């Protein structure tokens with residue numbers, strides 16, 4: 001079902017026309033900023049800056065799938081023993097492409113500075129706390145921290161990504177703590193709301209500016225209000241097993 005949803009978003013993105021020179025794919029003409037041509041025969045759309053790959057009649061994102069013996073196959077899920085960092089990916093949006101996802105103020109941003117804390121009594125055992133590391137398994141995700149109780153990741157009522165404060169299980173009412181797909185060799189995918197994916201929203205004066213973009217999960221009801229935002233993928237960068245990102249993220 002997730003596969004069909006991804007294809008559905010792919011097809012919805014076709015409206016924009018650019019004045020790029022058309023190219024040929026077999027008998028069809030296509031705009032290379034909007035599509036990629038496979039085997040001079042099949043067109044797949046460019047979604048979130050990724051020219052989708054082709055597998056036996058389906059176009060797919062390599063952030064979630066692979067084509068194995070001509071069968072579209074989900075990438076294996078990450079398990080909780082392998083923490084990872086995330087980087088924003090959309091080659092058509094240089095302002096965020098390659099930037100880290102950063103945790104600060106109980107909120108994930110794109111290209112910000114990681115906020116972390118370690119009590120002085122932990123001393124030299126304190127993790128550096130300068131990267132934003134995450135663990136994910138079974139559809140949920142948590143910050144990769146040492147603090148007892150951990151820090152759970154959730155979609156807040158505005159579908160921004162938040163995480164619990166250390167020593168607290170409190171989550172804003174209406175938040176969602178499941179529906180996150182984390183794929184080995186792929187990405188961190190929001191599977192809530194039928195696969196509308198993530199968007200990057202430009203810095204606003206109200207948000208303090210500073211070049212930090214906001215990460216929002218899109219869905220059928222908030223899509224219109226997010227029209228100023230741009231689709232992106234979140235690429236998983238695995239860390240060595242046992243790596244702890246921070247004592248706690250602030």
Ligand SMILES: *[C@@H]1O[C@H](CO)[C@@H](O)[C@H](O)[C@H]1NC(C)=O
Nearest residue numbers: 157158159193219220221222
């Ligand atoms: C979509 O996200 C908005 C927040 O931006 C939320 O209020 C709404 O309930 C979500 N819609 C669906 C269908 O989940």
